[in-house]
Amino acid sequence: MAIPLRDDERTRRVPWITIALIAVNVLVFLFIQPSGYQGGGLAKPQDRYWQQQDQEQFAYRWGAVACELTNGKALAQHPSGCHADHPGDDLPDDLPQGKSVTLALLTAMFVHGSIGHLAGNMLFLWVFGSAVEDRLGRLNYLALYLLGGMVATLGYVAVNAHSPVPLIGASGAIAVAMGAYFVLLPRGRILTVIGTAAFQVVYVPAAVVLLLFFVTQFFTAPDDNTAWEAHAAGMVAGAIAALVLSRIPAVRQRARADAADDELRAGVTF
Amino acid sequence: MASKGLRLAARSIDAAAELVLVLLAWWALGDIQKPYTDLFLAAAVISAYETLSCLWFGATPAMRLLAMRVAELDASGRPSGAVCLRRGLLVAVLTVIPLIGWGLWLASTFGDALGRGFPDRVAGSMVVPDAFAGSVATKDLPGFADGVRPPRLTRWGRVGDLDVRFRARLRRLTDSRLLVCAIALLALVRAVPTFATGEAVLVSSALWIVVFVAHETQLVHRAGATPGHVMAGLVIISETTGAPPSTGRSFARALVLGLLLYVPLLWPVLTVSMLMMRHNDTGRGLHDVAGGTLVVADPTLDPETQRQRAMRMRLGRAG
Numbered sequence: 001m002a003i004p005l006r007d008d009e010r011t012r013r014v015p016w017i018t019i020a021l022i023a024v025n026v027l028v029f030l031f032i033q034p035s036g037y038q039g040g041g042l043a044k045p046q047d048r049y050w051q052q053q054d055q056e057q058f059a060y061r062w063g064a065v066a067c068e069l070t071n072g073k074a075l076a077q078h079p080s081g082c083h084a085d086h087p088g089d090d091l092p093d094d095l096p097q098g099k100s101v102t103l104a105l106l107t108a109m110f111v112h113g114s115i116g117h118l119a120g121n122m123l124f125l126w127v128f129g130s131a132v133e134d135r136l137g138r139l140n141y142l143a144l145y146l147l148g149g150m151v152a153t154l155g156y157v158a159v160n161a162h163s164p165v166p167l168i169g170a171s172g173a174i175a176v177a178m179g180a181y182f183v184l185l186p187r188g189r190i191l192t193v194i195g196t197a198a199f200q201v202v203y204v205p206a207a208v209v210l211l212l213f214f215v216t217q218f219f220t221a222p223d224d225n226t227a228w229e230a231h232a233a234g235m236v237a238g239a240i241a242a243l244v245l246s247r248i249p250a251v252r253q254r255a256r257a258d259a260a261d262d263e264l265r266a267g268v269t270f
Numbered sequence: 271m272a273s274k275g276l277r278l279a280a281r282s283i284d285a286a287a288e289l290v291l292v293l294l295a296w297w298a299l300g301d302i303q304k305p306y307t308d309l310f311l312a313a314a315v316i317s318a319y320e321t322l323s324c325l326w327f328g329a330t331p332a333m334r335l336l337a338m339r340v341a342e343l344d345a346s347g348r349p350s351g352a353v354c355l356r357r358g359l360l361v362a363v364l365t366v367i368p369l370i371g372w373g374l375w376l377a378s379t380f381g382d383a384l385g386r387g388f389p390d391r392v393a394g395s396m397v398v399p400d401a402f403a404g405s406v407a408t409k410d411l412p413g414f415a416d417g418v419r420p421p422r423l424t425r426w427g428r429v430g431d432l433d434v435r436f437r438a439r440l441r442r443l444t445d446s447r448l449l450v451c452a453i454a455l456l457a458l459v460r461a462v463p464t465f466a467t468g469e470a471v472l473v474s475s476a477l478w479i480v481v482f483v484a485h486e487t488q489l490v491h492r493a494g495a496t497p498g499h500v501m502a503g504l505v506i507i508s509e510t511t512g513a514p515p516s517t518g519r520s521f522a523r524a525l526v527l528g529l530l531l532y533v534p535l536l537w538p539v540l541t542v543s544m545l546m547m548r549h550n551d552t553g554r555g556l557h558d559v560a561g562g563t564l565v566v567a568d569p570t571l572d573p574e575t576q577r578q579r580a581m582r583m584r585l586g587r588a589g
C-alpha cells in the first residue's frame with residue numbers, strides 16, 4: 001500500500017479548480033448519491049434490499065456503461081444490444097429511462113462507490129492536480145481534466161466493449177492529471193507513506209511513483225473491481241496532452257519562472 | 271505563550287458549545303442513513319464556529335473568556351481570514367475524528383515546546399495571553415523554544431533537543447535514495463501476482479529493515495552522523511570515548527532503532543523511547559542505551575553555527 005501525502009513542488013497560486021473539483025465530488029457523494037453508498041442505518045433486510053436497488057439504479061443512471069457507449073443505446077431501451085452477451089448479469093429491476101449515454105461519460109467522473117473510493121481519489125487529485133493546475137493554468141487544466149477523463153473512460157470501453165457494468169469514479173480523470181504531472185514536473189518528489197509490515201514515510205521521485213503506478217495497473221487481479229484500463233489510458237492521454245499543452249507560450253513561461261525560482265532557492269543560505 | 275492548562279480548559283468549553291450546535295444541526299438537517307453526511311455537517315459547524323469567532327473576535331468565545339487570543343505569526347492585529355480558515359478547518363477535522371484526532375491535537379499541543387498544535391502550525395498562528403500586546407515573528411520561535419527549557423549538558427557537549435533530533439531523523443529517512451530504490455524494487459516484486467502473498471510482504475519488510483540497519487550502521491560507525499544529523503549540527507558519539515561508536519555498538523543502535531521505527535507493533539515502545547529522550551538528563555532513547563551512545567552538538571562547530579543549524583532544522587529550512 002502506498003499513499004501519497006504531498007509533493008515538494010511550490011505552487012504560485014491557490015489551486016481553485018482542484019479545490020472546486022474536490023468540493024463537487026464530495027458534495028455529490030454526501031448529498032446527492034443515495035444512502036446505500038454510505039452503508040449505514042437500516043436494520044430490516046427488506047429496507048436494505050430497496051437501498052441496494054436505489055444504489056444500483058443511481059450507478060446505472062449516472063455511470064458510464066461500456067456496452068451502452070458501444071451501441072449508442074441505453075440498457076433500458078429494447079433491444080439495447082447488451083443483454084444477449086451477458087445473460088447472467090445482475091441488472092437492477094428498473095433500469096433508468098431516458099438516460100443520456102454520452103452525458104454519462106461526464107457524470108460518471110463525479111460518482112463514487114464508497115467513502116474509501118472517494119477519499120483515495122480526492123487525495124491523489126489534491127497531490128497531483130494542484131501542481132498540474134499551477135503549471136498549466138486554470139482553464140487548460142479544467143479542460144484537460146474533463147476531456148481527459150472522458151478519454152480514459154473510452155479507453156476502458158475499448159477493452160470491455162460489451163460489459164454492462166457501470167463505471168463510476170474520478171480515477172480515470174485523475175490518472176490524466178498524473179500523466180500530465182509526469183511530463184510537466186518530472187523532477188518533483190512525492191512524500192509517500194509505504195505501509196507494509198514495515199512502515200515508511202519517504203520522498204519518492206514522482207517519476208518512480210508514476211511509473212510504478214502505471215506498470216502495476218497491468219497486474220490488477222481480474223476479480224478486483226478496478227477499471228485499470230481507464231487508469232492506463234488516462235495516464236497515456238494525460239502525458240500526450242501535457243506534451244502538447246507545454247508548448248503554449250504561457251505554460252512555457254511558467255516553466256521557465258519555476259526553473260529560475262528553483263535556482264534561486266538552491267543558493268539561499270540561512 | 272498562553273498556559274497549556276488554560277488552553278485545555280478553553281478547548282473543553284468550546285467543544286461543549288460546538289457539541290450543542292452540532293446536535294442542533296443534526297436535528298435540523300441530519301439523516302441517520304447517511305453517517306458521512308452527518309460527520310460532514312459536524313465538521314462544517316465546528317469549522318464555522320472556530321473560523322468566524324477567530325475572524326470577528328480574534329479568539330474563540332472560551333479563549334476570550336479565559337483572556338487569550340489567536341496571534342498570526344509575522345503580523346499584528348487580528349488574524350487574517352486565511353489563517354482563521356486554515357485553523358478552523360484543522361480544529362474541525364481533528365475534533366470529528368474521535369480518539370485519533372483528539373490524541374493528535376493533545377500530543378501536538380502538549381508535545382511542542384511552545385504549545386503550538388497542528389492547527390496553529392498549519393495556519394501559522396499561536397495562542398497568546400490577551401495581555402501580550404506585541405506580535406510574534408516566525409524567526410523568533412526557535413529562540414523562544416530554546417528558552418522554555420535550559421540546555422542539558424554532558425562532558426561531551428550539549429545534548430541534542432528531541433524536536434531537532436526528530437526532524438533530523440525525518441529528513442534523513444524521507445530523503446533516503448537507498449530507501450527509494452528499495453521501495454521501488456519491493457513494489458515491483460509485489461506487483462507480480464505470484465509474489466503477492468502475505469509471506470512476500472513480511473519478507474520484503476524484513477529485508478528492508480536489514481537494508482536500513484546495514485546502512486545506518488555504516489553511516490554511524492564511519493561518520494558518527496547521518497545526513498540528517500549533519501544538517502542539524504549533531505553527532506552520535508560513544509558515551510565512554512566521545513568518538514564515533516564501534517561497528518558493534520553502531521549495529522546494536524541501528525537494530526533497535528530499525529525495529530522501533532518500522533514495526534508498528536513496537537510503536538508503543540518507541541513512544542516510551544521518545545519520552546526517555548525528552549525527559550532524561552542525557553537525552554538517550556532505547557537505541558542510544560543499546561549502543562551506548564549520546565547525541566550531542568557537533569564539537570567541531572562553533573556554538574553559533576551549532577545554534578543556527580538547530581534553528582534551521584526547527585524551522586524546516588535545513589539543507
